[in-house]
Amino acid sequence: MKKIISLILFCIIIFFIFHSFFPVREIIGGDFPYFYQEQLQEFSFFPALWIANQRLGTPIISPWIDTYVHVIIFIFVRILHVPWNVIQTIFFFLFAIFLSIISSFYLYKELSNKGSLLSSLIYTCNTYFLLIFGGGQAGVFLAYAITPLVLTGFIKIGNALKENKTQNSKLLQLSIIAGLFFAIQVLFDIRIAYVTVVAVGLYVLLFLLPRMNKKKQISNILFLIFYTFIIPFGIAILFHAFWLLSLLLYKQSPLDTLSSAYSSQETVKFFSFATFSQAFSLLHPNWPENIFGKIYFMRPEFLIMPILAYSSLLFVKNSKLNSSKIIFFALLGLAGTFLAKGTNEPFGQVYIWLFKHVPGFIMFRDPTKWYVLVALAYSILIPFTLLTIFEHVRKFSIKSKIFNIQNVLLLFLISYFFYLIHPALQGKLTGTFQQKSVPHEYKQLKNFLLSEQKFSRTLWIPQYQRFGFYTQQHPEISADQLFNISTTAGIIKKLQAPFTEKLLQESAIQYVVVPYDSEGEIFLDDRKYSEKKYKEILFRIKKIPWLTQVKQFGKIIVFQVKHPKEHFWIEGSSQKSFINIISASPTKYVLKIIHGQPGQKIIFSEIYNQYWKAAIVHERAQMISQAYHQRFNSFLLTQKGNYILEISYIPQNMVVAGQILQIVTGFFLVGFWTIFTRKNSRTKEKMLQ
């Protein structure tokens, strides 16, 4: 009965916090992208490793969450015709809540049978999770949600290894499960997967390795490495071979697509928003408004969290639970706190050193990702402390079922917890928690762009707006990305420069759009929307002589660039030579060259990348892309006449090889599972006989 009441209470709390996601609605806000129906129809089953969108085309080096988005959209929206708003609510938001509850429940269950719901509540309703959830960072919150499950998988391997009698097949089964969970986590967000690996590493180094049987130390260490690292990581690598192969074979660094501002020391210092006390209290520095860069003062009421968490250290010796696990989670909490504060004091230089020297640490320019460790630790330590206190209090309690000290304590704790997250209960959280709709002006712009048949790009000044429409036929590009300038004044200056018109024409940019900043994210003055800034930009753009205003949809102003080039064009083309596009996908174009002349250059107006190649159909010779004006791809024609030319992005071929590896791995695992289950049932039957 008690369990049912707890479960009902738990469900009510969860519903109150996340009530804005019921019933299903269009989710708009934060980093969660908005897709029009026309855009959804372009989604393939797997993401391409090159997209025409952003920065005159972008190589996709590591398509983690994109893969999940593509698979979900392809199956449910394109094939089964389920509305996108239903899919996004179920497969992203509700799934994350469910996963977070279940996975933290199982992690705590690994330690104790009591207190699992409290653990789930702390893990799912803390300020960090609520803000990444509201911020629409789908990959991060899904990876966060599965973290306890991944850790449980590895802890189970550790437990099995400690019991020397465990069969190898059982160990292998546990390793495979851990590997599958880890592969899913990598699919969501590799940074959170990295955080989990740090936690696993800490567990193995401090709590598993020293407890190995000293007599067979070397063989035990080899066993440990094999089952804890080689098998799980091997499975994860095989499942992600479809992008890892191209990354390894073509040695494209993910950093190549990012500016130096991403990996500089100053950026890390800027992004170190949380102070030590905030990280220690599991208080997100942007709580509750979630305005980027707006950091709040420390709220003393949150300090009860570490007090409760680290009080567990007082009860470790007398505990029925495995004391080493409590110690492990306490250490994890401290490590998470130290890393989540980034370059802030104390010992801020350590984070910079780690960022510069430790492989993979470069992914953590935003140190708040390390909050995951704090959340994990507190979701274990706080319930443990509270249950121990309850046990102590029980001795002195009145023997009434309702009016006893335990229930008073419980009521006090729930009230305190409600007080901490009261903005969530009052519906004051922003981003995806709020209901929004697409302004009709953007729908009009979409229809206008769709009416254009031939390929053309749309330049957004100063930057793309979340409701802006783009397709493969009409990619978007932000002015700050095209000119590599972050200030509006710099962008205007660049637009006024003499060669900019030619650059825009060669980039196939037909329309220049000044957006309507409906969400107050672009024209900002002291983090608030500034009409003055919008008007100032508009005024300056209107003065550019080669731009003609062609349309206006409310506050969206559309200018036209005269005579833009096409996606493919021939340099110095005579009237006789021209190109027909037979088929087009983001990574492969089939062109018909009419009256081609040797020495002519075909310009492909996407950013130069050495892995674009051209080949005449049915001929062996291949042409590798040459940089044109240090910006675009170009191919030198060697043949005269009419022929078909295939232009493709080479790393995409590795996706197919990777997919084959994925399928083989899947079959192998299913086969192993079947054999193992049969063997197990036979053993059980024999034992029964």
Next chain:
Amino acid sequence: MKIQDILFFLILIFFFYKKNLKWIVGSGLFCLIFSIPLFAKWIFFTAERLTWYAAGFFLLAICLHIIANDNLKKKQK
């Protein structure tokens, strides 16, 4: 390094010598409890430092726990 930092390190060394886990954890908890009114009154410098000291005490307690556990296991063997 401030005078309170030196005091903290002296206490930490004393606790390390005494190896009384309850005292160490208790000191950490005391630092946290004491920092609450300071944060409430916006005395951030001292309050923030107290949270660092609390973490220091907890870290020492964890290290001593690990060492004690290892020693216990060695003795059992």
